[in-house]
Amino acid sequence: MAAPTILAFGSAEMQQRYLRPLFACTEIWCQLFSEPGAGSDLAGVATRAVPDGDEWVVDGQKVWTSGAHNADFAILPARTDTSVPKHAGMTYFVVDMTDPGVEVRPLRQITGEAEFNEVFLSGVRVHDRNRVGAVGEGWKVATTTLNNERVAIGAGNDREAGQIGLVTERWRTDPSVRTPGTHTELMRWWVETEVTRLAGERLRQGLEAGQPGPESSAMKLAFAQQAQQVSGFALELAPEEGLTYHDWTMVRPEGGSFLGHGPGYRYLRAKGNSIEGGTSEIMRNVIAERVLGLPPDHRPDKGIAFKDVPR
Ligand SMILES: Cc1cc2nc3c(=O)[nH]c(=O)nc-3n(C[C@H](O)[C@H](O)[C@H](O)COP(=O)(O)OP(=O)(O)OC[C@H]3O[C@@H](n4cnc5c(N)ncnc54)[C@H](O)[C@@H]3O)c2cc1C
CATH class of the missing domain: 2.40.110.10 (Butyryl-CoA Dehydrogenase, subunit A, domain 2)
Structure with a gap:
């Protein structure tokens, strides 16, 4: 970023x-x-x-x-x-x-x-x-950082990287989780995450021609929704693991990867995906105003000097 x-x-x-x-x-x-x-x-x-x-x-x-x-x-x-x-x-x-x-x-x-x-x-x-x-x-400089952050959060993975790869692997290796219902759900999330991944790949390739625009918000929005839904689905496949937790000690993680953690951790950590890098509500506002050209959000401080805005 x-x-x-x-x-x-x-x-x-x-x-x-x-x-x-x-x-x-x-x-x-x-x-x-x-x-x-x-x-x-x-x-x-x-x-x-x-x-x-x-x-x-x-x-x-x-x-x-x-x-x-x-x-x-x-x-x-x-x-x-x-x-x-x-x-x-x-x-x-x-x-x-x-x-x-x-x-x-x-x-x-x-x-x-x-x-x-x-x-x-x-x-x-x-x-x-x-x-x-x-x-x-x-503000102009910060917007460039934010658009790049949204691409960084939402795009650029290999197929089956991340949460969807973990549940698909579970499906492949553990016959006890296979039911017609879980099969339907797995297929739905697999297809949705794959479509999002390919759209992200297109966005990334477009970066070679310049900076990302507001459409990176759509990528980030879709990524957050899917991460939360798929990590919830992973708990359904492994309810006993989801009810236990590896460790509540306060640690200072060195890296950002969740892959080495159990499903309970991944479910909790995914909650932050719809907040970090801009909330899903703000992503929808950006898409509405700057991609679709819909009327803007209400802005009571518009045009007022910063020192005169009540804080
Ligand atoms: C895991 C994680 C890591 C983070 N890392 C960083 C970091 O490294 N650096 C950094 O600077 N920040 C970081 N953040 C902060 C993150 O960017 C902010 O939390 C986020 O922008 C939301 O701001 P806020 O928490 O002040 O919530 P608020 O802005 O107070 O929002 C509260 C609620 O109101 C909603 N809301 C606010 N305005 C509107 C509106 N106009 N329309 C509709 N709904 C609205 C929001 O969607 C939200 O649900 C991180 C957050 C998380 C969860």
Whole structure:
């Protein structure tokens, strides 16, 4: 998500410095977007960046930051002008997560793990050369990140990768789960996930010609629905395993894969799929407005300076 954004908006110096280690995973990144008062309404971020010579001083709080505890760098949209409407007053930065002003605290989730964090930014200094895009254009830059995130979450798997592969394998190897009813359900999910996978593949190939557009939201929406339904179906095939749970110890997972976990874990973790990277309701709004051209959602703060919007 950071790499295509830096590729599209970062300076040549920034691309030279960050892209290769990011691609090679020798430097880990996280996404400092959501805040206690700005999740779905991301353009409402209140974390502020104030210029000070060649640097910016950043103060604020972020939340739900996956992997912040392992991250070397972060992408951060921050408020740089409160006198204009919210979308116009943001600027996008790269932040060094080892700065002494960055404090990371774990947040425990329904699986028992703490995959994400709250992050407090207190007087964090960011050099102006780590600004991505022009001052005030942070929303445009952030949209590029979000569209890429939705492709990353929803697309690019091999056939039978993920949840559907696990239940199909169970079907193949365990005759006790085979009934006409489960057969019908398995076939339905197999076909739906395969159609979504192929649509995602087409979207990915289109990326070679440029940045993804709002149609990535449809991919992410379909992926989340299917992950939740298929993980529920997996519990139906293995109810006794679903009722037990491997471990409730709070752990800090290093990677994002659920494949090594049992069906109970996968069922619980899939709940987050319709929230992370934008909720399913917001995906439907994006599809309605930006793909189908339907009338926009109600926006009471439209055209009002950020400082005048009640918070
Ligand atoms: C597993 C996981 C990992 C995450 N990782 C990160 C991360 O690394 N970095 C990061 O920045 N964030 C991360 N997030 C946060 C995620 O992006 C937000 O949770 C999400 O955008 C929703 O914001 P919110 O939680 O503030 O909910 P809210 O925006 O408060 O929404 C609450 C409810 O209201 C609904 N709603 C809100 N506005 C509308 C509307 N206009 N129309 C219809 N319904 C609406 C929502 O759909 C939702 O059901 C992660 C979340 C999860 C679950």
